[in-house]
Amino acid sequence: MAISSIGVGSNLPLDKLLDDLRNSENNALLAIQSKQITAENRLSAYSKLASSIDALKAAGAAISNTDTFGALKSSVTGDGLTVSASSKAIAGQYSIKVETLATAQTLVTSGQASRTDANGTDGIITITLDDGTAKTLDLAGKSTSLEGLVSAINADPKLGVQATIVNDGSGTPHRLLLTSTKTGTKASVASIDVSGNSTLQGIIGYDSATTPPAANMSVTAATNAAITINGIAISSQANTITDAIDGVTLSLTKADLNATNTVVISRDDSAATKAIGAFVSAYNSLQSTIKSLTTYDVTQKQGSALTGDSLARRVQTQFQSVLNVVGDTGTIRSLGAIGIKSDPKTGVLSIDNDKLTAALKDHLPDVQNLLTGENGLTKKIATIADSFLATDGLINAAKEGTDRSIVDLKKQYDATSARIDSKMEVYRAQFTALDTMVAQMNSVSTYLTQQLSMLGNNSSNK
Incomplete structure (x- = not known):
């Protein structure tokens, strides 16, 4: 009879012994798995570190944006126009009348x-x-009906006019309406001439140089916008005027000879304040990321993904050193002078908003030079960030090394697993042979015991 399980024939706990041996051998696999998890965590941590560095670099780039420092804001009192100002504008106040x-x-x-x-x-x-x-x-091959003219004219935006049909309800109700696509006198139609079709010429023919321009055409003349800025008369072909005041766009909305609109262009330091605040937040976020990735829990005796990692410490040290940037000109020459200070215990940055506001108001060129100059903060930040983030940078090198370790550990795991499987098969064969041998011995023992018992009984009966 075949033995279905090791130990059944011998009554020995060979199955349990085999499981215990398997568990003991698997300790080698658990050790490799632990190393794999550590390597995977380190790889993920490098990505988190790179993301935080990139965010800090982006925050620095935002400070360097040309619209960050010296930005202007505009306000309008009156409903005759709206205003927008670019960085090329000059702060000032203007009284504007929209006449037409x-x-x-x-x-x-x-x-x-x-x-x-x-x-x-x-x-x-x-x-x-x-x-x-x-x-x-x-119009060759095209419809010359009013509907056909509308379709043909509107299909060609280069003509400078658009067409539609108006029904006036009379006996001959259908009237073609042509409107210039742009405002102003220069965009007006000077003439319309139809060659090769006298019927159509009689309907839409027009020449502004003749009197009257057209017997069968009524005209509503175009007008130019007319405004005064601080008493200076200005004419424009369009209601959007970009060249009257440097860096200022005026969008006219309502004409009123008796209304004066007051436009104020003033400096707006909020963009710079916001960008500097975002930079401080990004810096603190990077430091927080480094701390979380390198901390060691003394109670649990458990390290983090990058505990003891030299690259993480290098990132922290190099970016901390940038905070010691010194301006080469002007009154403002340090971050402390604009209200940015570092906690000596935690390294966390904070901003004295009153001090920053005063520095931007009174020493804007100095602040700009300190932060965005040739040797300024943001350029140093970008240089250091690139050394870590570049394709051939330090973080990619570390990630590639970790990737190689993960591949090697996978090979080790597979080889160790195969070795254990082979070893267990040897154990199983040996235990099977032992089980069979002990079962046979038990059978012989039982037989001999029975025979001896029978001999004893026969002797007693004599």
Whole structure:
């Protein structure tokens, strides 16, 4: 009879002994697994460290943005216009009157009985604007009905006009309405000429140089915007004026000869204050990340992913050293002078907002030089960050080394596992042979015992 489990024949705990041997051998695998987990955690920690460094670099770059220092803000009292100011603007106050808004020219043809009937065949329309620009529209093979003209004209934005049909409810209700695509007199239509189609010429033909310009066309002239800035008269083809005040865009919304709009352009240091605050937060976040990745729990006697790692300490030391940056000109020459100080125990940065506000207000060029100058804080931050983050940088080198360790540990694990499996098979074969031998011996022992017992019984009966 076959033995289904080791130890059944011999009544020995061979299965348990084999499991105990397996568990003992597996200790070698557990040790390798522990090293694998440590390596994986270190790899993840390097990525976290790189992310924090990159965030600090980005915060430094934001400080260096051209719009951060000396930014301007605008305010308007009045509803005649809105204003925006770029960094090229100069702080000041302006009294602005909006006398007229710029409008677009409109041309309206006389009424036609049908909007779908053809008006002659083919033809070439030439539209000339007041600025001398001339564009043509070839109607060969196209519909010359009012609807066809609308489709053809609107399909070509270069013509400088858009078309639609207005129904005035009369006996000949359909009137073609042409509107200049831009405001101002220079965008007005100077003439419309149709060659090769006299019927269509009679409907839309127009020449502003003649009197009247067109027998069958009514005209609403374009107007230019007219404003005064501190009493200076200014004319514009559009309602958005970008060249009247350096760095300032005026968007006209309402004309009123009796209303004065007051525009104030003033310096806005909030962008710089916000950028500096974000930098301090990013720096503190980096230091916090390093602390969490390198701390050692004395009570639990447990280290973190980068406890004792020289790279993490190098990151911390190099970025801390940047805080000692010294300005080479002006009154403001240190971070402390603008209200940024470091806690001597924790290394955490804090900002004295009153001190920072005063420095930006009174010594803006000095603050800008300290932070963004050739030897300023942000350039040093970027240089150090790149040494760690570059493709051939220190963090990538550390990650590549850790990746190699993970690959080697995987090979070790597979080889050790195979060795243990082989060893266990040897143990199993040996235990199986032992079980079989002991079972046979037990069988012989039982047989001999029975025979001796029978002999004893026979002797007693004589």
